[in-house]
Amino acid sequence: MVDYQVLVNKNNSLGKDYVPDNLVEIHEPAGVKMDSNYVNKLDKFVYQEFKDMQSDALLCNYEIFVDSSYRSFDYQQKLFNDIVSKKGLKYALRYCALPGSSEHQTGLAFDVIVRRDGILISDVSEMDSELIWLMDNSYKYGFILRYPKGKEKITGYNFEPWHFRYVGRDIALEMHDSGITTLEEYIINKDIKRFRL
Numbered sequence: 001m002v003d004y005q006v007l008v009n010k011n012n013s014l015g016k017d018y019v020p021d022n023l024v025e026i027h028e029p030a031g032v033k034m035d036s037n038y039v040n041k042l043d044k045f046v047y048q049e050f051k052d053m054q055s056d057a058l059l060c061n062y063e064i065f066v067d068s069s070y071r072s073f074d075y076q077q078k079l080f081n082d083i084v085s086k087k088g089l090k091y092a093l094r095y096c097a098l099p100g101s102s103e104h105q106t107g108l109a110f111d112v113i114v115r116r117d118g119i120l121i122s123d124v125s126e127m128d129s130e131l132i133w134l135m136d137n138s139y140k141y142g143f144i145l146r147y148p149k150g151k152e153k154i155t156g157y158n159f160e161p162w163h164f165r166y167v168g169r170d171i172a173l174e175m176h177d178s179g180i181t182t183l184e185e186y187i188i189n190k191d192i193k194r195f196r197l
């Protein structure tokens with residue numbers, strides 16, 4: 001049973017050996033992927049929810065794709081090390097999760113990429129209409145924008161308009177309707193004790 005409420009952040013890490021059991025590979029249309037050596041994978045059910053959201057977005061002419069999804073502990077270690085060597089430790093700690101503390105290891109999170117007029121836009125911003133649509137509608141499919149603007153102190157991460165996380169339709173709706181924008185605040189509010197806050 002997958003725990004769609006799992007909190008993974010700087011205080012709640014996954015072990016080196018944690019690998020989700022229901023991962024499925026994502027096969028995007030040709031030319032969509034930025035890194036051809038990387039195979040996108042998500043939790044099987046989460047991918048179905050994503051596909052639902054993706055096809056509804058397409059009805060509004062918004063083309064969204066998964067750019068980066070499941071990452072193993074080792075892969076995250078490599079990413080982290082690469083950023084440290086290019087930009088230094090301070091920068092890496094701010095912009096890149098330490099291995100074990102990345103939500104990408106859960107198989108429940110993904111970074112989005114957008115295609116417009118046949119051109120891929122990897123560096124999406126909150127001003128992009130596709131992202132505005134996602135921020136307004138993703139809760140209907142069980143997703144939350146995981147690192148919202150103004151909540152950096154709570155999530156421990158800078159605003160990331162491209163990073164979405166599956167929490168389940170009920171919780172996403174509850175968060176949307178009550179105005180709770182971070183998983184950390186949801187967990188405090190619900191008094192869920194199994195995480196370190």
Ligand SMILES: [Zn+2]
Nearest residue numbers: 104110111163
């Ligand atoms: Zn991400």
